[in-house]
Amino acid sequence: MAANQRTFTDVQRTVLSAHKESTTEDKMSFYDSWSELYEQDMMILDYRAPVMVAESLAAVIHEDRDKALVLDVACGTGLVAKQLQRFGFHNFHGVDGSQEMLELARSKSIYQTLQKCVLDSELLPASSDSYDVVVIVGALSGGQVPFAILPELHRVTKRGGFVCMTTRSNTSNQLYKKQLQAVIEEMEQNGLWERITVQEIEHWEKAIAECEAEQGSTYISGTIYLYRKSRN
Ligand SMILES: C[S@@+](CC[C@H](N)C(=O)[O-])C[C@H]1O[C@@H](n2cnc3c(N)ncnc32)[C@H](O)[C@@H]1O
Numbered sequence: 042m043a044a045n046q047r048t049f050t051d052v053q054r055t056v057l058s059a060h061k062e063s064t065t066e067d068k069m070s071f072y073d074s075w076s077e078l079y080e081q082d083m084m085i086l087d088y089r090a091p092v093m094v095a096e097s098l099a100a101v102i103h104e105d106r107d108k109a110l111v112l113d114v115a116c117g118t119g120l121v122a123k124q125l126q127r128f129g130f131h132n133f134h135g136v137d138g139s140q141e142m143l144e145l146a147r148s149k150s151i152y153q154t155l156q157k158c159v160l161d162s163e164l165l166p167a168s169s170d171s172y173d174v175v176v177i178v179g180a181l182s183g184g185q186v187p188f189a190i191l192p193e194l195h196r197v198t199k200r201g202g203f204v205c206m207t208t209r210s211n212t213s214n215q216l217y218k219k220q221l222q223a224v225i226e227e228m229e230q231n232g233l234w235e236r237i238t239v240q241e242i243e244h245w246e247k248a249i250a251e252c253e254a255e256q257g258s259t260y261i262s263g264t265i266y267l268y269r270k271s272r273n
Contacts, residue, residue, distance in 0.1 A: 049247070052082040056249045060184070065138070065161050068184060072117075072139035079118055079142070088120075088246040090178050090207055090263060095124035097265050098174060098205055101237055106130050109173035112197060114165070114190075115180030116155070119146035126151065130174075136166065160186045160193075167197040174198075176205045183217040191224050195233055198270045204234065206268075209245060211261040218264070225266055234268040
């Protein structure tokens with residue numbers, strides 16, 4: 042089907058087909074094959090996470106945005122960096138497990154570096170204490186990036202830098218979300234980072250699963266976790 046004829050039902054079919062993928066390798070192949078339609082399909086889903094995350098970060102980072110070095114983890118085609126640019130952020134490094142998503146991100150000439158990195162077997166390709174801001178948007182959920190990555194996100198962030206993470210709050214992601222929050226809170230209790238804001242966003246994107254969607258008119262909610270790495 043031509044890209045300009047995509048409907049909500051087409052998007053629903055595509056995304057639900059990915060739920061059948063079992064291994065990380067399968068999931069990366071799914072993103073490779075979806076890459077060309079990804080942005081158009083996310084517009085059909087009214088996916089608001091990149092805008093909301095950029096607004097959240099801009100609300101707490103007021104100075105030297107142009108100097109801040111940002112790592113966009115699971116950057117996909119670059120939607121998050123594009124939104125952050127609107128607020129004056131300019132220095133982006135990106136990593137993702139899908140080569141085709143990375144190629145689309147590369148074509149936008151927003152990122153200074155882009156690297157392929159599959160996050161379940163590999164560590165982030167970055168030194169410790171390197172980034173002013175680390176973001177991971179739309180990728181912390183069951184079957185995608187495991188929450189075991191959180192210490193890695195923390196490791197590569199500079200002391201006093203920000204880590205911004207999102208997850209979806211729909212029914213099928215509840216267990217993952219609970220486990221993710223437990224790790225975030227444990228790291229907070231251990232003094233690794235402090236909570237800046239945790240925002241529940243009611244209209245995250247249109248619901249896909251049949252039990253949650255009514256002809257694309259129902260939204261699922263999502264959460265943005267913004268933390269600051271301790272200075273000591
Ligand atoms: C829903 S997209 C989000 C992309 C972008 N952050 C955005 O908000 O538009 C999820 C991205 O995570 C990547 N991804 C999923 N699981 C991954 C994993 N285990 N390792 C690396 N990348 C992964 C996919 O390739 C895809 O580009």
